[in-house]
Amino acid sequence: MSNISEDLKSGALVYHRMPRPGKLEIQATKPLGNQRDLALAYSPGVAAACEAIVADPLQAAELTTRANLVAVVSNGTAVLGLGNIGPLASKPVMEGKAVLFKKFAGIDVFDIELAATEIDHLVETVAALEPTFGGINLEDIKAPECFEVEKRLRERMKIPVFHDDQHGTAIIVGAAVRNALEIGNRKIEDLKIVASGAGAAAMACLNLLVTLGARRENIWVCDIEGVVYEGRETLMDPYKAVYAQKTDARTLGEVIDGAHIFLGVSAGGVLKPDMVARMADRPLILALANPTPEIMPEEARAVRPDAMICTGRSDFPNQVNNVLCFPYIFRGALDVGATDINAEMKMAAVEAIAALARETPSDVVARAYGGETRSFGPDSIIPSPFDPRLILRIAPAVAKAAMDTGVATRPIADFDAYLDKLDHFVFRSGFIMRPLFARAKQDKKRVIYAEGEDERVLRAAQAVVEEGIARPILVARPSVLETRLQRFGLSIRPGQDFDVVNPEDDPRYRDFVRSYIEIAGRRGVTPDAARTLVRTSSTVISALAVKKGEADAMLCGIEGRFSRHLRHVRDIIGLAPGVRELAALSLLITPKGNFFICDTQVQTEPTASDLAEMTILAAAHVRRFGIEPKVALLSHSNFGSNDTACARRMRGAYELLAERAPELEVDGEMQAEAALLPDIRERIYPHSRLSGVANVLVMPDLDAADIAYNMIKVLGDALPVGPILMGTARPAHILGPTVTARGIVNMTAVAVVEAQSEL
Ligand SMILES: NC(=O)C1=CN([C@@H]2O[C@H](COP(=O)(O)OP(=O)(O)OC[C@H]3O[C@@H](n4cnc5c(N)ncnc54)[C@H](OP(=O)(O)O)[C@@H]3O)[C@@H](O)[C@H]2O)C=CC1
Ligand SMILES: CC(=O)C(=O)O
C-alpha cells in the first residue's frame, strides 16, 4: 500500500467521485444547433471531409482532431510504483495523464487501457490505432516487455511513439543531473552512480546519463534481486545485463559507499539513512518512486544536510517527474507533424528544461506554491511543473530539432508566430497585449509604482525589466526592498534596473511638499496636511512625481479604497484638456473574444454627454491595442423599443457621438444580445451602423457596468486587464487589491503606450 496520508486518500477519492465520476469528458467544438449543422457535421456533409482525406491523407490534420490527439496507452503492468495492478485499476492514472496533457499543453487525449500483456498482442493492438492519433504515449508498461513493444511500434508507426516512463523520466533526470553538476562544479565522467531499479525508467535514465558522459564502469544497478552482477541468472534480461558489474557485492547497501548520485526508480523506502550517510560528499539523491520515494527527503536530510534531494512528488522541492516533459515534447512533435520523437528531440528537451531552471523564477510559480519561490540552487535544480515557460521553451526546441533531423511533415515556417501561439496558450492575454508590449519596448517610459514594496509589484518590475517595456520607479524603503528581492529570488537591482523613491528619506521631499501645496492648496489641502500626505501617501508621492515630470506614468491602488486614490490622482495630475470627468475602461479577455467595458469604476450615473465623452476616450484606448472599436451603447431597450429615461440617455449619447465622432462605428441603444450576436441585431434593426460583434460595451451606469464585468469575468472564465483610468492629464491607473503580477505588467504596457502617445 502507498503511504499517503488518510486525509489525502479520502480527499483523492472525493475528487475522483464528485461532482461526476472521473476526470474527463469529451466536448464538441462545433455548433450542432440546427438541421444545417447536422448536415455539415454528419451525413451528408461529412462525406466531403472523408473524400478530401481519401484524395490527400495529410488533410486529416486539417479536417479532424488527429493532429492534436494522443493516445495514452497502458496495460497496467507497472503503474507508478504500485506494480502490476492491471489495466482497469490503471485508468485513474491514465485519465490523470490526459488531464495534464490538456491543461499543460492543450493536447487532447484518449486514455486507452488494454487487457494485453503479451508483446505481440500489445504491439498489434496499438499499431492498429495509427489512423486515430497524432502520437502514442505508452505508459506504465513494465520492463523488459516495454522495450520491445516501443521498439517495434516505433519501427511500424509513422507517428511518434514515446514510452513516457522511459524517456520522459530520462529527460527530466538528465536535466536535473546536468544542473546538479553545474551547482556542484563536478564532471559526470568522474561520478559514481548507483541505481535502484532496473526497469523502464532506470534503463532509459542510465542510457541517457551515459550519453551525457557517465562511464559505464562507474554505474552500479540494483533491482529486487539485489546487485546486477556479471553471471547473475535470476531476473536478468539483456537490457540490465549491459550494466552488470564484476563484483561479489550483492545488495544496495554494499555498493552505495562513495556514490555521488543515487537514482531511485524502484519502490518506496529501499534507501536507508545509513546508506545515505556513506555516500560521497554533496550527493545527489533522486528518490523518484511514486507515490512513496526510495527515501523521504527529511530522513535523507537528517543524515546528510549537504545532499541535493529530488523526489517525484509535488509536496517537496525539486519535483523530478516526467510531467515536466511529456506534455511539451508532444506539443513540439505534434506541431510539426513529427513521424518520430528521436534522440535529438529528446536532447533538445533536456537542454531546454535545464536552461529554464537557471532563469529567474516566475510569479505564476510563486502563486502556485503559496508565494514561495526559489532561485536556481540546491533546492531548485529543475523548473516547477507550474512554470508557464515550460511550454514556451521545450515545445519550440523539440519542434526545431524535429525539423533539423528531417522528421517533421509540417515544418513551422514562422517561428515567431508559433511562439506567439504558445504564448497565447499560456497567457491568454498574450495576443491582445502583444502590440502594446511591442510599442512599449520601442520607447521605454518611466513608470512609478506607488506600492513598490508589494510582492506583486516586485515580480512585475522584474518582468518589466526583463521584457524591456519600462524603467520602473518603486516607492519603497531600500532596506525592505533588499530583503524582499532576495526572498523572492528576483535579480533586478536598484540603480541598475530601476529607481527608488524612499518615502522615509528622499531629498525631493521638500520640493514635493511645495508642489503639492501649489497644486492642491486651493482645494483645501493645508500645508500641514500636505506635509503629512507627502510623507504617508505613496499615491500622492507618485502623482507628484508624474506631475513634476520625474515619471511618465503611475500605477497605484493595490491597497486602500479606489475613491481615495482617485481623489489624489484627480487633485494632483488633473484632467486632460477638454475632459470634464474621468471614467474607467476594463478589458476582459475571454475564450469568446476580447471585450472592453465602461465605465466600471468612476461615474455612478453618467449623463448622455458623459457617456459620449467616455466613449470617445475609450475608443482612443482601444485603438492603442491595435483594435478598431465597435461600440454598443447598452440598455434594456433595443433601438427605441422602450422609452424609459435610461433608454433615452443611451439614445442621447448615440446622437452626440454621431455628431462628435462621426468616424466611430457605434450604435445604440441596444440589448447586450444584439451587441454580441450580429444575426439577432440584423433581425431587429437591419440598418445598424455597427457591423459584426461589438467589442466596446458602454454601460448605462456603474451598477450595470460592475455587475456585467464581474459576471463575465467569473462565468466566462475571463482574464481582466485594467481598470484603465481615462481622462487624466498624464497616465495614472488605480489597479485594485486583486491585481496579479501579470496584471501589473499588462497595465505597465498600457501606461507606457499611453505616455508615448500623449507626448
Ligand atoms: N518520478 C518520475 O517521473 C517517475 C517515477 N517512476 C517510478 O519509478 C518506479 C519504477 O517504474 P518503472 O521503471 O516504470 O517500472 P518497472 O516495473 O519497469 O521497473 C521497476 C523496477 O524496480 C525494481 N524494483 C521493484 N521493487 C524493488 C525493490 N523493493 N528494490 C529494488 N528494486 C525494486 C524492479 O526490479 P525487477 O526488475 O527485479 O522486477 C524493476 O527493475 C516506480 O515507482 C515509478 O513510480 C517511473 C517513471 C517516472
Ligand atoms: C510519473 C510516472 O509516470 C510514474 O511514476 O510512473
Ligand SMILES: [Mg+2]
Ligand atoms: Mg508512469
